Amino acid sequence: MDNNPIDDIDRSILHQLQLDARQTDTEIGKKVDVTSTTVRNRLDKLEHNVIQGYHPEINYEQAGYPLHVLFVCTVNPSELKALTRDALDVQGVVSTRELLGGERNSHVEVVAGTVREVEEIRNDLADLGLAINSSEIISEAEVQPWDRFYPRAGPDAD
Structure with a gap:
């Protein structure tokens, strides 16, 4: 990760984390078509400079803070x-x-x-x-994964 940009596997892993950060390395690996070891190794590198943390999405009103x-x-x-x-x-x-x-x-x-x-x-x-x-x-807030991490389709994709 030292000055090298992330590749399509990294982007796919990041996309999966944005969808659900509670997924296991094995679950992510199946969706990205790599081994769980590859996922873990990639995450270890991404967590040094790309991934800043894992945060729960909380319904504050349900937690008693309306x-x-x-x-x-x-x-x-x-x-x-x-x-x-x-x-x-x-x-x-x-x-x-x-x-x-x-x-x-x-x-x-x-x-x-x-x-x-x-x-x-x-x-x-x-x-x-x-x-x-x-x-x-704020009455409602919606969040979605950033679409540039979504796996690209083929060599001519944007």
Whole structure:
């Protein structure tokens, strides 16, 4: 993996992980048409620089946290990386995103059980230095595998 791009086998393995990361090496191997040992060896290499982690997809409402909120913020660009990282330390924050360009350059996703908790999170973020432009309640989110990892069909495929 040192400067070499990933190949079609790696892409197929990544696609299978995006579909269901709980699959065993054997299950992935059958779908990709390689041995489970090949899958394990490829995963060991991919986990060093391509795969950043395995995260469960949680239904927060079913877990007792019905408020799922996206704060759209403005942060001084020179402080963006540090502040978005610091925001992860605020209880209730589940993800942050740095955006390129524009005034609204940071998204902070939070989960809470009550409006009061959302207000406390908002205040904690403001205390860090994030200027909150808006807050949006997330009602549903859908995720799909990135299609460029889907196995390509033949040598002339895009």
